Amino acid sequence: MPRIHGASRTGAAGGGIRLFAGLMVAPLIFIAGCSSDGGKTDPGGSTGGNSGGSSSGPNKKGAAGPAAIAITPADGTKSVETDGVLKVDATGGKLTSVVVTDAKGQTVAGQISPDGIGWKPDAPLANAGAYTVAAKAANADGVEVTAQSKFNTKSADDTFVANFNIEPDSTWGVGAIISLKFNEPIKDKAAIERNLKVVSEPAVQGSWSWLKDLDGNDRVDYRPEKYWVTGTKVNLKANLTGAKAAPGVYGKQTKDIKFTIGRSLVATADLKSKYMSVKQDGTEIKNLPISAGGPSFPTWGGTMVVLDKVDGITMDSETVGLGDAYNMKNVRHAVHLTASGTYAHGAPWNEGKFGRQNDSHGCIGMGASNAKTFFDLVTQGDPVEVLNSTDKTVKPGNGLGGWNVDWATWLKGSALSGGGAAPTSGTPAP
The missing domain is CATH 2.60.40.3780 (Immunoglobulin-like)
Structure with a gap:
């Protein structure tokens, strides 16, 4: 799609x-x-x-x-x-x-x-x-x-807030990226980043990196160099109340969010073979035939991360500038992969093409039964790696596309580290 x-x-x-x-x-x-x-x-x-x-x-x-x-x-x-x-x-x-x-x-x-x-x-x-x-x-x-x-203390002329993608007490896949999107431009990124702290057990080397969201808003994301380890306990402390983003502009949020990394599930969609391998804790448990984007609408490459999923969604071509080419209601078992609208979903109208021909508008389509299987297996934060795409790689600000940035470049995106990773040492507060 x-x-x-x-x-x-x-x-x-x-x-x-x-x-x-x-x-x-x-x-x-x-x-x-x-x-x-x-x-x-x-x-x-x-x-x-x-x-x-x-x-x-x-x-x-x-x-x-x-x-x-x-x-x-x-x-x-x-x-x-x-x-x-x-x-x-x-x-x-x-x-x-x-x-x-x-x-x-x-x-x-x-x-x-x-x-x-x-x-x-x-x-x-x-x-x-x-x-x-x-x-x-x-x-x-x-x-x-x-x-x-x-x-x-001085009064604020204006205030800002951030939208946090991680909810307290949630469980995420090993591809989880902590993301904060701001409703005001952040001029003093170091002042904001200085008041963000991630602590994990076991500890990892991780870093914040500044980027632009798909909608153009300032955003800062946090990830380790490699995928998280199953069972990791993560604690995000965001002390943004009183943090100065720009002259006269101050934050008004304080967050203490704890979440857990669940089992490892990584899906790899090979657009050449037209199959998607699903591995849980390193062992392949499914190899599903797919039909990805056709020649005119190829599926983007790189690593996408499951944002959410819904069983029943309307997909309208007008939202992607294709006029009235299609308007499909109640598309089943839709797994959301990018903010721009890439999904893995059921596509019964392409029956006979799975494993044989790529013929979608950019999404990863599957038969009804296999789409339900994939839908039931995945959770937010699970990575979906797309191989052999003929199109561009997913940008870091499109959904949770930060895994497509090499580690050295990611570190340079921090306003504080100067190219060095910040250890998330210590144990999260109980």
Whole structure:
């Protein structure tokens, strides 16, 4: 059938400390001060809304130097960018606690670095949000210092969303490709890709790659170098809320999608022999006679991936620019292979041609019984490899055509990797 183209400083005197207001997103810095004569420590005042802190005890002669905390953005800063600005740093000691909360009291997830001197959030902050940072650090003697900052993030002029092809708790074939299609142009692809993470068990070397969807929209797809291994557990985390796609344009989605790779089923349609071999876990279980695209409408070559399937669909020639050549209703056992409209389906009108003659408008046709057999066997994500086509290869943005891009080229499509694959190491969260 047809293809459808359609920042602050401190000072100490007599053991006391003072804080000075920082400018904009310059860090708020607090240094622990201790009296030299063993007297009480003055925790210091606050300036311009900055909240100071105090050490947990006096510093003795010969003891470790004081710790300090720097929070960026500084207290009282307005219109802060949502991504890449917020950070907490410690000098002269290590961070022991960093708690960031929004206006509703919800905690912002983040991690203290292994060396204990830095903290960053796991994901961008929300637009037009009010946030409070409370941090603690201690020097080598355990003398603790605290610091606080309050700030607001900038509002969004416009927002974007992505259409995700993978649903939570779904099972996909070994040819699965994770695909996100955006409803707005993505100018800063690195900012978006930086907030997409794929973790699998077992781990694989995989990469995102940017491309254009068949409809012209920006799209980013993820796949390993080779087909997935049966039983792989995959976890996609997309922290796009507050991610900046372009000046003034921010995301408003956060997704945590877990799915599984099922049994291996790979179909190979040889347009020369006019048979399609179906192998499950490496063993051929069916060899079905087919009739593919005829000389005027040859079936495209390359690897296609099952997108979905429906038992009963209308196929109309007008959708592929062929006028009123045909309008067939209730085409049975239709397995969807490309966004442009390539299917493998039942074609009883071509009875007598299966295994002998290619005479379709580009689809892979089978007799009624064999079409049902194939329909019942396949699931989303199963690859269908088309050999010996006389036409072009399926483009990566047409359905899930990314397997038709060699690995080196695929890696170059990433906005972050610089030509190196990103390992999906680790185990997905339970």
